[in-house]
Amino acid sequence: MEVVVNAATSVDGKLSTRERRQVRISGDEDFDRVDRLRAAADAVLVGVGTVLADDPHLGVKSEDRRVQRLRNGRSANPARVVADSRARTPPDATLLNDDAETYLLVSEAAPPERLATLRDAGATVIEAGEEQVNLSAAFDQLETEGVDRLLVEGGGKVIFSLFEAGLVDELSVFVGSLVLGGREAPTLADGEGFVEDFPALELVGVDRLDDGVVLEYRVES
Ligand SMILES: NC(=O)c1ccc[n+]([C@@H]2O[C@H](COP(=O)([O-])OP(=O)(O)OC[C@H]3O[C@@H](n4cnc5c(N)ncnc54)[C@H](O)[C@@H]3O)[C@@H](O)[C@H]2O)c1
Numbered sequence: 001m002e003v004v005v006n007a008a009t010s011v012d013g014k015l016s017t018r019e020r021r022q023v024r025i026s027g028d029e030d031f032d033r034v035d036r037l038r039a040a041a042d043a044v045l046v047g048v049g050t051v052l053a054d055d056p057h058l059g060v061k062s063e064d065r066r067v068q069r070l071r072n073g074r075s076a077n078p079a080r081v082v083a084d085s086r087a088r089t090p091p092d093a094t095l096l097n098d099d100a101e102t103y104l105l106v107s108e109a110a111p112p113e114r115l116a117t118l119r120d121a122g123a124t125v126i127e128a129g130e131e132q133v134n135l136s137a138a139f140d141q142l143e144t145e146g147v148d149r150l151l152v153e154g155g156g157k158v159i160f161s162l163f164e165a166g167l168v169d170e171l172s173v174f175v176g177s178l179v180l181g182g183r184e185a186p187t188l189a190d191g192e193g194f195v196e197d198f199p200a201l202e203l204v205g206v207d208r209l210d211d212g213v214v215l216e217y218r219v220e221s
């Protein structure tokens with residue numbers, strides 16, 4: 001499976017404010033670029049922290065692109081995937097609506113009654129890992145469901161875990177012209193952090209977009 005990570009950060013590497021409040025970091029050109037990435041993906045993944053903070057939809061915004069997907073024999077929208085070890089996704093979350101299929105990646109620690117509620121709300125549950133989701137094992141199961149290209153839209157904890165597990169193939173980051181600051185504010189890669197064996201990135205693209213830049217990398221290890 002090809003795993004593509006995309007995020008928008010402030011110039012100091014933050015994904016949002018210390019209150020985890022969404023900020024408009026990029027602009028319309030970047031949102032259109034993200035829409036193209038979504039349209040090219042079989043599924044779009046976020047961590048449950050992002051679901052709780054932003055209640056995202058994760059669908060393709062452009063009707064032309066949805067129509068093109070249907071013409072190509074695909075679903076109008078990519079599937080939605082939430083890394084959600086303890087099944088904390090609210091049953092009324094927007095991404096559980098009927099616009100696309102939704103997979104919840106959970107661990108053995110997820111309470112069975114939560115799983116029953118979320119299945120009733122339309123989710124397909126994939127279990128992998130004891131305490132936290134074992135992303136590598138969960139991705140193997142997603143692949144059997146036909147997910148060959150997965151777009152990851154954050155947040156910082158999930159992105160770090162994916163790098164730690166060596167699962168990232170491509171990374172694109174829109175760096176906006178603003179400073180959010182705050183040592184508690186989520187960054188592109190949170191979690192424990194690396195002290196050695198940092199992921200090796202090859203810079204393959206630099207583009208000016210909106211009032212910022214998009215940096216594109218291929219991940220070598
Ligand atoms: N600017 C952007 O592009 C962008 C994109 C997405 C999110 N955000 C922001 O990021 C913040 C949320 O990020 P976050 O880091 O708190 O949460 P996150 O979205 O990374 O979710 C973290 C949660 O995912 C679950 N999880 C399951 N398996 C995991 C694993 N193997 N490793 C790590 N986590 C696993 C855990 O329950 C964990 O608490 C919000 O403030 C949101 O607005 C910004």
Ligand SMILES: Nc1nc(=O)c(N)c(NC[C@H](O)[C@H](O)[C@H](O)COP(=O)(O)O)[nH]1
Nearest residue numbers: 008023024025026034054056057058059
């Ligand atoms: N490209 C981009 N520029 C930004 O300035 C910004 N704040 C995000 N943030 C991503 C984000 O945290 C959301 O999760 C999804 O953008 C929501 O997606 P929907 O519109 O609900 O489909 N992304």
